[in-house]
Amino acid sequence: MRKMSEVHEIAKIEIAIKEHASSLLSEGAECIIGYDKDGPCFIEDLKEVDKLVWNNHCIHNLTKYLPDFEGKVGIVVKGCDSLSLVELIKHNQVSRDKVFIIGISCSGILNEKKEKYKKCKNCSHPSPVIYDVLLGEKPVPKEEDHSDVVELESLPHEERFSFWERMFSKCIKCFACRNICPVCFCKECLIDRRESKWSSKFVSTPEILTYHVTRAFHVADMCTACGECERACPMKIPVLKLYKKLRKDVKELFGYEAGLNLEETPPLISFSEDDPEP
Amino acid sequence: MKEEPRIIGFLCNWCSYAGADLAGISRIKYPPNLKAIRVMCTGRLNPLFVLKSFQMGADGVLVAGCHPGDCHYTSGNMHARRRMAVMRRLLDYMGIDKRRFRVEWVSASEGTKFAGVVEEMTDELKKLGPLKAWRAKNEKNE
Amino acid sequence: MTILKKQNVSKLLDELRREYKVFYPTRDEEGVISFSNVGDVVLDYSNSTVPPKDLFLPQTETTFEFEKGAEFKLRPKVHIVKRIVLGIRPCDVHSLILLDKVFSGDFLDPYYLQRRKNTSLIAINCTEPEKNCFCSFLETGPSLKEGADIVLTDLGDLYSVETLTEKGKELVDNKSRFFEEVSLEQEIARKRKAEITKTIDLKEIAERLEKSFESPYWDKVSKKCLNCAICTYLCPTCYCFDAVDESLDFKGQRIRCWDSCMFPSYSRMAGGINPRATKKDRLMQRVYHKFKYFDDRYGNFACVGCGRCVAACPVNLDITKIVSEVRGD
Numbered sequence: 001m002r003k004m005s006e007v008h009e010i011a012k013i014e015i016a017i018k019e020h021a022s023s024l025l026s027e028g029a030e031c032i033i034g035y036d037k038d039g040p041c042f043i044e045d046l047k048e049v050d051k052l053v054w055n056n057h058c059i060h061n062l063t064k065y066l067p068d069f070e071g072k073v074g075i076v077v078k079g080c081d082s083l084s085l086v087e088l089i090k091h092n093q094v095s096r097d098k099v100f101i102i103g104i105s106c107s108g109i110l111n112e113k114k115e116k117y118k119k120c121k122n123c124s125h126p127s128p129v130i131y132d133v134l135l136g137e138k139p140v141p142k143e144e145d146h147s148d149v150v151e152l153e154s155l156p157h158e159e160r161f162s163f164w165e166r167m168f169s170k171c172i173k174c175f176a177c178r179n180i181c182p183v184c185f186c187k188e189c190l191i192d193r194r195e196s197k198w199s200s201k202f203v204s205t206p207e208i209l210t211y212h213v214t215r216a217f218h219v220a221d222m223c224t225a226c227g228e229c230e231r232a233c234p235m236k237i238p239v240l241k242l243y244k245k246l247r248k249d250v251k252e253l254f255g256y257e258a259g260l261n262l263e264e265t266p267p268l269i270s271f272s273e274d275d276p277e278p
Numbered sequence: 279m280k281e282e283p284r285i286i287g288f289l290c291n292w293c294s295y296a297g298a299d300l301a302g303i304s305r306i307k308y309p310p311n312l313k314a315i316r317v318m319c320t321g322r323l324n325p326l327f328v329l330k331s332f333q334m335g336a337d338g339v340l341v342a343g344c345h346p347g348d349c350h351y352t353s354g355n356m357h358a359r360r361r362m363a364v365m366r367r368l369l370d371y372m373g374i375d376k377r378r379f380r381v382e383w384v385s386a387s388e389g390t391k392f393a394g395v396v397e398e399m400t401d402e403l404k405k406l407g408p409l410k411a412w413r414a415k416n417e418k419n420e
Numbered sequence: 421m422t423i424l425k426k427q428n429v430s431k432l433l434d435e436l437r438r439e440y441k442v443f444y445p446t447r448d449e450e451g452v453i454s455f456s457n458v459g460d461v462v463l464d465y466s467n468s469t470v471p472p473k474d475l476f477l478p479q480t481e482t483t484f485e486f487e488k489g490a491e492f493k494l495r496p497k498v499h500i501v502k503r504i505v506l507g508i509r510p511c512d513v514h515s516l517i518l519l520d521k522v523f524s525g526d527f528l529d530p531y532y533l534q535r536r537k538n539t540s541l542i543a544i545n546c547t548e549p550e551k552n553c554f555c556s557f558l559e560t561g562p563s564l565k566e567g568a569d570i571v572l573t574d575l576g577d578l579y580s581v582e583t584l585t586e587k588g589k590e591l592v593d594n595k596s597r598f599f600e601e602v603s604l605e606q607e608i609a610r611k612r613k614a615e616i617t618k619t620i621d622l623k624e625i626a627e628r629l630e631k632s633f634e635s636p637y638w639d640k641v642s643k644k645c646l647n648c649a650i651c652t653y654l655c656p657t658c659y660c661f662d663a664v665d666e667s668l669d670f671k672g673q674r675i676r677c678w679d680s681c682m683f684p685s686y687s688r689m690a691g692g693i694n695p696r697a698t699k700k701d702r703l704m705q706r707v708y709h710k711f712k713y714f715d716d717r718y719g720n721f722a723c724v725g726c727g728r729c730v731a732a733c734p735v736n737l738d739i740t741k742i743v744s745e746v747r748g749d
Binding site: 038039040041042060064065170172173174175176178179180192194200201202203204228231232234235236237238 | 448450451452454469470479480482640643644646647648649650653654662664666675677678680683685732734735736738741
């Protein structure tokens with residue numbers, strides 16, 4: 001049973017979101033990207049503002065949709081989403097002055113079975129790091145949990161490969177993980193460029209691995225572990241286990257963590273004289 | 279007959295390829311297991327070339343460039359250093375032993391060093407065995 | 421009536437395996453259910469994550485190999501292995517009936533049809549539909565009346581067995597030592613542990629779709645679509661495919677593989693022209709195809725109400741809602 005105070009809190013946040021949405025739209029914003037009872041929604045008309053909700057089922061990372069908009073938009077972001085937003089701004093996919101960020105501090109999102117999502121259990125940024133207005137009480141941040149990565153790193157190489165082979169042999173190359181990822185913002189993906197022949201159309205495990213290794217490398221210094229890729233996968237492949245390894249490496253090698261600092265240059269487009277040897 | 283390890287070597291034109299050339303001219307003996315692919319600079323290398331090499335039958339990959347600070351294009355190798363560092367660890371995590379993928383800095387005068395690296399790698403790969411698991415075969419079991 | 425005791429299922433399976441390749445639902449460590457011929461059989465499941473269409477229209481297959489030597493050689497690869505699919509649900513059986521119409525038109529597709537011809541279906545009626553199931557509205561379930569060779573119904577610790585075809589009758593007769601004849605006192609009604617709760621309004625859908633072709637409704641509803649292929653790949657009736665030739669050194673193969681109308685590059689033509697360049701166009705195409713174009717052409721909706729697209733969509737797009745809501749006024 002949720003505490004009365006929690007229910008109040010959620011209701012207050014929802015009212016505040018609607019108020020901000022109404023005022024933004026009245027000032028000429030193109031769209032408000034928020035949540036309705038069915039997930040992501042796009043409010044372009046004052047009459048529809050009442051559709052907006054806030055509750056602890058609002059799992060989607062809405063920043064994915066930002067690069068599609070040209071004019072001024074308002075967006076609802078949770079802590080984890082705000083990290084992706086920082087990366088999008090850093091990589092010039094979104095202009096800071098064209099976004100009004102309605103930040104929400106959240107204490108965890110529940111899935112259909114009313115359990116907390118795995119990523120919410122060890123949330124290191126429950127409060128948005130970038131916002132124009134901040135709603136909700138700030139929970140205490142926790143340490144990011146790398147134990148699943150460390151566990152796999154401790155296995156011998158054959159076992160590591162068997163694990164990934166078993167996982168990725170299930171993959172049906174639906175590309176949901178790529179399409180839902182906010183930092184996979186290429187207008188045309190390498191894998192879709194058939195002419196370059198990086199990948200065959202034959203869907204076998206080695207080809208599937210090519211896609212996943214490619215994507216992992218390409219987002220290495222941008223992934224914020226928002227976990228949407230793993231949530232979207234219809235075959236329940238733990239892809240986040242792969243991306244968290246890259247985050248860990250980028251932190252160890254270059255002391256960089258994606259999503260925290262608008263000024264910091266991403267490591268894979270820069271270098272330093274005293275970089276560690278590969 | 280035991281299968282010989284196959285190494286693909288991406289060598290930068292100005293330093294490591296010249297170094298390999300020098301090893302040859304100086305008649306330094308080293309195993310014939312490396313196939314050299316000359317690129318103008320290690321900075322040109324897409325890290326996916328390494329993955330593709332393993333998928334197409336390589337047992338080991340060597341990326342050799344100018345020493346950091348001496349790149350003919352000033353900083354190509356510096357970018358390569360970062361990219362290959364990330365790729366090496368990623369492939370290791372996926373099951374390709376770190377010892378199969380080496381990044382070395384070999385200057386045009388270091389013929390002996392080049393031969394030494396190839397010798398070391400060949401020996402190591404003979405111990406590690408062929409990398410069959412990653413070969414891309416377009417077959418599917420019905 | 422004929423019955424099959426649950427404890428005899430694995431023995432029957434072992435016996436069938438000696439003559440046929442048998443595919444049945446299996447559950448992996450993460451809870452994903454798929455049809456496989458290795459592993460433990462799972463029959464108390466709602467439905468598989470990936471539909472069994474993969475067994476008839478595989479995600480990837482080589483249709484022929486070619487080689488250019490002194491002369492040009494072409495080797496078709498048509499698949500002929502006797503198979504049984506055990507545990508297929510009524511909705512998926514109906515999806516195969518729909519796919520049959522597509523692949524036996526003016527051109528008879530040998531790859532699909534050979535597989536169909538050489539496969540017997542042992543279906544299982546649904547007694548516990550999931551929350552996203554809406555087969556009853558499409559008349560494809562939860563009970564099966566045609567399309568499979570044998571139909572089982574779960575009655576607790578045994579299955580009632582009904583043969584629907586000659587092939588099915590022969591199979592039961594051949595393996596009669598696993599089945600029993602009993603006379604049960606009361607009429608066994610196909611008791612359901614749960615009812616179908618999802619609804620879809622199909623009234624006058626063709627007219628509504630026609631009227632709403634230019635409606636702004638489509639812009640609104642398609643905005644959140646990610647253009648991945650989940651709905652199409654998990655759909656038991658989606659059949660779009662791509663064919664590419666891949667070759668190296670004068671030897672190669674033609675590959676047929678699943679493709680999705682939801683991918684932006686699906687309809688892109690040489691020169692870069694793309695008739696379905698926007699999300700809205702692609703979503704409209706999907707809904708119109710399922711509920712109008714296929715009906716116009718083949719006389720059936722191309723949807724069997726399995727609910728997989730609804731359950732798996734990462735942004736909660738729901739085709740039943742769209743079809744029920746679209747008005748065109």
